[in-house]
Amino acid sequence: MRENFERKKLREFFHDEMVVKLGDRSGQLLKMKEQDLRIQRLEEMFTFMIHPLAILDSLLISFFRHYGSELANIYFGDPIIDLFWAGIKKEKVQIPSNEIIMRLLSGEELLLNKKNVPISYIAIVYYELKSNGYKISWKQASTIASYTYNL
Structure with a gap:
């Protein structure tokens, strides 16, 4: 000192x-x-x-x-998954078939959470899609989550 x-x-x-x-x-x-x-x-x-x-x-x-193989699906570099990881790892969702996903994403206008889908649900769908090899954005995941929510 x-x-x-x-x-x-x-x-x-x-x-x-x-x-x-x-x-x-x-x-x-x-x-x-x-x-x-x-x-x-x-x-x-x-x-x-x-x-x-x-x-x-x-x-x-x-x-x-x-x-x-179940551990290989963790995306440490993805900020969305990092943010929601605690909730994502607890729940699983069934994503639609590839044909339905392609139909939803090929539309002129992507749905934007029209059913008031919880953000945590969208994050889980986002993770599941990424885990299955889809290269999607948050907006696209919102469209698919909006379709699958409460089916």
């Missing part, structure tokens, strides 16, 4: 001397440089924290791809 206090006093002394000798503009430049250094340090800390999480995410994905 004493060393930090002494460094702080030295920085303040240097700042004051620069302002006296070179004017206010030099003091402003020093403050900007110090702020840039703080931002750089924060970015480095953030990067240091993110890399281990990215490595862990890759390891988990690799693990789930190698062990168990």
